[in-house]
Amino acid sequence: MRVAMIGSGYVGLVSGACFADFGHQVTCIDKDADKITRLRKGEMPIFEPDLDRLVAGNTWEKRLDFSTDLSGPVAEADAVFIAVGTPSRRGDGHADLSYVHAAAAEIATALRGFTVVVTKSTVPVGTGDEVERIIRETNPAANFAVVSNPEFLREGAAIQDFKHPDRIVVGTEDERARKVMADLYRPLYLNQAPILYTSRRTAELTKYAANAFLATKITFINEIADLCEKVGADVQQVARGIGLDNRIGGKFLHAGPGYGGSCFPKDTLALVKTGQDYEAPLRIVETVAAVNEARKRGMFRKVAAALGGSLRGKTIAVLGLTFKPNTDDMRDAPSIPLITALIDMGAQVRAYDPVGMEQARQALQGIEFCDGPYPCAEGADALVIVTEWEQFRALDFARLKGVMKQAVVVDLRNVYRPEEMEGFAYHSIGRAAWAGA
Numbered sequence: 001m002r003v004a005m006i007g008s009g010y011v012g013l014v015s016g017a018c019f020a021d022f023g024h025q026v027t028c029i030d031k032d033a034d035k036i037t038r039l040r041k042g043e044m045p046i047f048e049p050d051l052d053r054l055v056a057g058n059t060w061e062k063r064l065d066f067s068t069d070l071s072g073p074v075a076e077a078d079a080v081f082i083a084v085g086t087p088s089r090r091g092d093g094h095a096d097l098s099y100v101h102a103a104a105a106e107i108a109t110a111l112r113g114f115t116v117v118v119t120k121s122t123v124p125v126g127t128g129d130e131v132e133r134i135i136r137e138t139n140p141a142a143n144f145a146v147v148s149n150p151e152f153l154r155e156g157a158a159i160q161d162f163k164h165p166d167r168i169v170v171g172t173e174d175e176r177a178r179k180v181m182a183d184l185y186r187p188l189y190l191n192q193a194p195i196l197y198t199s200r201r202t203a204e205l206t207k208y209a210a211n212a213f214l215a216t217k218i219t220f221i222n223e224i225a226d227l228c229e230k231v232g233a234d235v236q237q238v239a240r241g242i243g244l245d246n247r248i249g250g251k252f253l254h255a256g257p258g259y260g261g262s263c264f265p266k267d268t269l270a271l272v273k274t275g276q277d278y279e280a281p282l283r284i285v286e287t288v289a290a291v292n293e294a295r296k297r298g299m300f301r302k303v304a305a306a307l308g309g310s311l312r313g314k315t316i317a318v319l320g321l322t323f324k325p326n327t328d329d330m331r332d333a334p335s336i337p338l339i340t341a342l343i344d345m346g347a348q349v350r351a352y353d354p355v356g357m358e359q360a361r362q363a364l365q366g367i368e369f370c371d372g373p374y375p376c377a378e379g380a381d382a383l384v385i386v387t388e389w390e391q392f393r394a395l396d397f398a399r400l401k402g403v404m405k406q407a408v409v410v411d412l413r414n415v416y417r418p419e420e421m422e423g424f425a426y427h428s429i430g431r432a433a434w435a436g437a
C-alpha cells in the first residue's frame with residue numbers, strides 16, 4: 001500500500017517509519033524544510049530510541065522517503081495520514097485545529113482516485129466531519145473517505161508501542177475505508193493486536209477519554225501522596241497495595257511532580273472545553289487539570305522546605321528537564337514551572353539533562369546548563385531529581401557529597417529509598433523525610 005504521512009514529528013515520523021517497516025511504501029511530508037533536509041541526510045530531528053536505525057533501514061530499502069511537497073505522494077496514496085500538531089489554542093484552551101484544517105485543504109487539491117484520509121492527530125469530536133467538509137468544498141470531484149485513527153504511542157517507547165499496541169481504534173462507517181485500514185494494519189494481526197471499529201466520533205472521543213483517565217490516575221495518586229506525607233504513610237506501598245487489585249492496575253500510579261508533556265495537559269483542557277460546549281461538563285477532568293497545574297509550580301515549596309523555608313541566595317541543582325525519560329520533548333515539562341518558581345523565589349539554578357539540553361535552552365532562560373550530574377551538583381545547596389533518567393538511578397552519592405555545599409536531595413520521582421540515603425537529608429514524594437545520619 002502507498003501511504004502519505006502529513007507531519008513528520010513525534011507521531012508522524014514514528015508511524016511512517018513503522019508502516020514502511022511493515023512493507024508499505026511511505027512518504028513522510030513536513031512543511032519544515034530543515035526537518036526534511038536532515039531526514040534525507042539520515043539525521044533525526046527528534047530523540048526517540050531506535051528511530052534512527054528504523055528510518056535508515058527503511059530508507060535504504062527504498063520503502064521510506066521524505067518530501068516538503070505533498071502533491072505527488074498524496075496523488076499516489078491509498079491512505080493519507082494527518083499527523084500535524086493540535087496544540088492548545090491561546091486564550092481558551094480549545095484544541096487549535098488550524099494545522100489540521102490547512103492540511104485537509106492542501107490534501108484536497110492533490111487527491112487522485114479513491115483515497116482514505118486518516119486523522120491520526122488528536123482532535124476533538126466532530127473534526128472528522130469538518131475535514132470531510134473542507135475536502136469536499138475544496139475539491140468537489142474528490143473520491144475519498146475520512147477516518148479517525150487516533151494514536152496511543154508513548155514517547156520514549158514509541159516504536160514498541162506502535163508495533164505492539166494494546167489496541168488499534170479505527171473510526172469509520174465506510175466499507176472501502178475499513179478494508180484499506182485493515183490492509184494497512186494487517187501485519188499487526190500476527191501479534192493479535194485487537195482492532196476496534198467504531199464510528200468516527202466514537203474514535204475521536206476514545207482518545208481523549210483514554211488520556212483524561214490516565215491523567216486522573218496520576219493526579220489521584222499525587223493527592224494521596226500529599227496525604228501520606230501528612231499522616232506518616234508511604235505512597236509507594238499504598239500504590240502497590242491498590243495497584244495489585246486488577247480492577248485498578250499498577251500503571252500510572254507513580255506519585256511525582258505532576259504530569260506534563262505534549263499530550264495530557266492540552267488534551268485534558270480540550271476535553272473539558274468539549275464538555276462545556278455540549279453542556280456535559282466533565283467536572284472530574286476539570287479538577288484534575290487544575291490540581292495538576294498548581295502542583296507543578298508548587299513543587300518549589302518542597303525544595304524550600306528542605307532548605308529551612310527560604311530559597312533566596314540558594315543554589316539548586318536540577319537533574320532531568322524533559323517531561324519524561326528517553327525523549328528530548330520539553331513541551332509542558334514539569335521542570336519549567338518548577339525552575340521558574342525557584343528563580344522567582346531568589347534561587348540560582350544549575351541544570352543537566354542527558355538528551356534534552358538543546359530543547360531546554362529554548363524553554364528556560366536564566367539558568368546555568370552543566371555537562372553532567374556531578375558538575376551540576378557543584379556548590380549546590382540542594383539536588384533536585386525532576387526526571388527519572390536511567391543514569392540518575394545509581395548516582396555516586398559520596399562523590400556528590402564531596403562537591404555539594406549542603407547534602408540535601410529532593411527526589412520528585414522517588415527513585416531512591418530513604419534508608420539508602422546515608423549522610424543526606426532526603427525528601428521525596430508521599431513518604432516521610434529522612435533526616436540523614
Ligand SMILES: NC(=O)c1ccc[n+]([C@@H]2O[C@H](COP(=O)([O-])OP(=O)(O)OC[C@H]3O[C@@H](n4cnc5c(N)ncnc54)[C@H](O)[C@@H]3O)[C@@H](O)[C@H]2O)c1
Nearest residue numbers: 007008009010011030031032084085086103121122151155
Ligand atoms: N507526541 C506524542 O506522544 C503523541 C502521542 C499520541 C498522539 N499525539 C498527537 O499527534 C499529533 C502530532 O503530535 P506530534 O507530537 O507528532 O507533533 P509535532 O509538533 O512533533 O509534529 C507535527 C509536525 O507537523 C508539521 N506540520 C504542520 N502542519 C503541516 C502541514 N500542513 N503539512 C506538513 N507538515 C505540517 C510540523 O512542521 C511538525 O513537524 C498531535 O495531535 C498530538 O496530540 C501525540
